[in-house]
Amino acid sequence: MIKKKNGLVLLTTVTALSLLVACDSEENPVEVQANEGRQDYSPEDFTKISDGFEEYSVWIETSNTPTRNSSVRALFVFSNGNVTSYSNIIGENKLTLEEANELTDDELIKQVEKHATRISEGEYTLDITLDQYGQNTKEISLMLEENYKHVVTFDLKSLYWESGLSSEEEYIASLEEKGDQFEINNEDVTFTSIEDEPLRLQTINGGMISQKIFDTTYSGLSIGEHTALLSRVDESFIGFIIDSPDTTNKNVTIEAK
Known part of the structure; x- marks a missing residue:
């Protein structure tokens, strides 16, 4: 179990290596460097998000400027090519990141599952949308496959x-x-169905985010102007990047129709 320690909240430097925005050319990519510390990282030093979903099973949807009071808005649990999405949580039932710090992954899943009013589960793929030149990744979408x-x-x-x-x-x-x-469960009614059309769960289209909340480091990528998808990682972890079109991960497709 992750323990909370007293003292000031330690802020980590946000290191962003943006491969998500359109480039003027392959020779001049747009890049956002770290504000402090080592700044000579190459893409090989980072973990591709497709590999991240396989290595880190629990991902939290939260603010892209996370603090101890940021809410767990949704949860995504990955396992053996499948993902379970827990979402649409009523505000008063949302955990904060500080509360999540005190829970193991299994405990966090159980807490969120109790209050999520929308749960989707199945095989997933990551679908790349190319930039206007067809050379780089503009964004990558987490897709639930049919059935x-x-x-x-x-x-x-x-x-x-x-x-x-x-x-x-x-x-x-x-x-x-x-x-x-x-x-029927007390005052609620729960419907279960098998859906035969793919579902877009999230679209990752922003830079890297890394933040330490007490003694827990959260790292991930932005999924919008105000939202991020983060996982709990080791303090020494460098960060995630979006997959490039030449990725070899079998779960990644390119502009699948």
């Missing part, structure tokens, strides 16, 4: 009111008549 399992939970009373039926019993009977797979 993934989808579990979503709603407030039963809200659905019944929206249905226009005369009672909850009549609404439940209508679900049974349609053949929906569902389960």
Whole structure:
């Protein structure tokens, strides 16, 4: 279990090696260097995000300027070519990164699973979108392949009111008549389905982020203007980069249709 220590929050230098933006040419790539410390890293020193998902199983969606009070907005758990996404967590049930520090990976998954109202599970691929020149990676998308399992939970009373039926019993009977797979749990109704179309879970399109919260180092990549996908890593870990089009990882596709 990760222990919290007293004292000032230690801020790590954010090291960014951006291979995510369009380049004027292959000879002049856009690069953002570290503010302090060693600045002669090459792409080979970093871990490709496709390999990162295989090496680090638990990834947290949170702020791209993470602090001890940043929320765990969603969780992605990778294992043997599969990913489980836990999302749509009601605000009051979201853990903070400080609270996550006190939990093992298994404990963190169990806590998030209890409050996630949308869970998707299946085989995944990472699909590269090329830049305007077709030479470099513009962004990479985490995709659930077809025939993934989808579990979503709603407030039963809200659905019944929206249905226009005369009672909850009549609404439940209508679900049974349609053949929906569902389960009633107190005031909630949970639907389970197998979806036959791929699902885009996240699109990674920003630079590297590394931040130490107490004695835990979080590292990952930005997935938008205000959001990042981070994993807990060793303090000496250098960082992640997006895959280039010449990646050899079998889970990566290029502009798959």
